[in-house]
Amino acid sequence: MNLTIEKMREIVDAAPEWAVCWNAHMGIYTNGFxxxxxxxxLNNLRISIADHDRTDNVSDIRNHVAPTKIVTDLHVNEALKLNGLG
Incomplete structure (x- = not known):
């Protein structure tokens, strides 16, 4: 079963103290006996959530620069053009 990170958080946050597992088929908490x-x-869910929070470095993709993106400094390029003029 594929759970989203949001669903994992909901399951863990709503778990009663005695719960050890969550039954994905029936949607209930169990004691694991x-x-x-x-x-x-639930421990595996907590570990997965912690791992996600630790490795999610790019939560806003608009601030991410792809490794294939060519980045140029316009000021340097303008200076080179001016130097070439004379």
Whole structure:
């Protein structure tokens, strides 16, 4: 099952103290005593959330410069043009 980071946060935030797992098929919290194939450990969700928060360096893609982007300094280029004129 693919969960969004927002859904993971909702599951972890709403979990009661006694809950160990969240059953993705039934959408309920379990104590983890009888494991089911659709149980997701709340600790694993917490780890995934922490990992996402640690590695999400580019939350606003508009501020990201792609490695293939050619960046030029206009001031340097203008100075070179002026030097070439004379």
């Amino acid at each position: 009888i494991r089911c194939s659709s149980d997701i450990s």
